[in-house]
Amino acid sequence: MRSMLAATLIAAGAAVLAPYGASAKPKPAAAAAPERPAAQTPAETAKSLAQAEREAIQSDLAWTGDYNGLINGEVSERMIAAIKAFQKDQGHKQTGVLNPQERSQLAEAARKLQANVGWKLVSDPVTGARLGVPARLVPQQASDANGTRWSSSTGTIQISLARRKEAAPNMAKLAEQEKKDPPGRKLDYSAVKPDFFVLSGSQGQKKFYVRGAFKNAEVRILTVLYDQATEGTMIPVVVAMSSAYDPFPAQAGPPPKKQVEYSTGTIVSADGAILADREAVDGCISLVVAGLGPADLDDSDKEHELALLRIWGARDLKPLPLSGGAAKSGEPRPAAVDLTGIADPQSQGGGAAVSTVKAQVTAVGSAGGAALAPSPGLGFSGAPARDADGRFAGIALLRPPVVAGSGNGTAAPQAALVDAGTVRTYLAGNDVKPAEGSARDAKASVVRLICVRK
DSSP states (O other): OHHHHHHHHHOOOOOOOOOOOSOSSOOOOOOOOOOOOOOOOHHHHHHTSOHHHHHHHHHHHHHTTSOOSOOSSOOOHHHHHHHHHHHHHTTOOOOSSOOHHHHHHHHHHHHHHHHHHTEEEEEOTTTOOEEEEETTTOOEEEEETTEEEEEOTTSSEEEEEEEEEOSSOOHHHHHHHHHHSSTTEEEEEEEEOSSOEEEEEEETTEEEEEEEEEETTEEEEEEEEEEGGGHHHHHHHHHHHHHHOBSSOSSOSSOOOOSEEEEEEEEOSTTSEEEEETGGGTTOSEEEETTTEEOEEEEEETTTTEEEEEOTTOOSOOOOBOTTOSOOTTSOOOSEEEEEEEOOGGGGTTOOOEEEEEEEEEEETTTTEEEEESOOOTTOTTOEEEOTTSOEEEEEEEOOSOBOOOTTOOOOOSEEEEEHHHHHHHHHHTTOOOBOSOOSOOGGGEEEEEEEOO
16 A cells, blocks of 8 residues: 555557468469558557546546556556556456446546545635645635645544745755654655655654645645545545645636537427537537537526527427426425436547436535536536436536635535526526426437537
């Protein structure tokens, strides 16, 4: 276990001769068969994936405990070995290449583990540094001028992000200071790099992980301290925190929008009205509904983050029934929903299959908001939700997980639900009459939306 965490901290055809026949007369030589291209190695296959997908695979494998390297998208023997280890655990052939089914299983396993610890990426309200926090494990948060601390109710797990001013800081000197403070630390591993240092070891009955960096005259130190009894839970968390930590982010706020973004649209009228996530179709120079052609943005509602698209000349589409659904005024939300959408093509080998995933619904804040957990994969933004009785329950919205810090440290959910009542009111305001009936099978009523930006 010690070596596993330590590795995390730093980057860490032969020709076949035909037999001669009985005849002494030689047969004419046959034309040489064209050479078959050599099969790709697992590493070559991994390198053909997009950078973001390689990083996502490494991250998911880290959460399942199979990968203990740096989450940077670089293909390595360690990454291929981790894929094989996951395949072995799942009872699959150990090829080192994830097929679509295995990739889906890996993503789902990682999402469950993240949900169990309440994993989220936040910006520290004091320093602006970005880091990952297991919010369920450390629900208590306190900040002052020197930084922020998160902890469990009993102090079993503690996370702190501290800053201080120091004239002419030196990375080696900072590392030496942290080795001795507090006294009694026993070091298992240390690494000093030009732009950061990492330490890990034991501190009494606890394990610790420290990562430090400085810019100009400000030093920032991230410390994770946890009881040895929680090591099985905390090692994947520390792996994720190590790669997610950005002490001096170059850009505050959410990342820029993608040049090409895929999302799900919900057909709400037979003549071409399609409901979408406003952000997923915002700023498009080209907006296409796969299989149906170009679409126009008919309306955009920033308050509820909904958009209405139109495909002119469309006929006989299959609208999703929205009437009689759950989440009417005064009724409780469903505890769980089925989301039907079309995952990003990178998640399904370039395909466009419609799939359904499950999510739990929880209240957020006092304004009636609702979060979905686990968050569905990319491409599901705009996917319709149905309750256990097959009734329409709302529309899913996906957002980048990095949220600017606020005074109370509250972060918006990565996946949210716009309830059915809000959706119906929005459509009525745009003269769209919802279809009647049950929404038990939503697959015929969803389409892939492709937004191309500058």
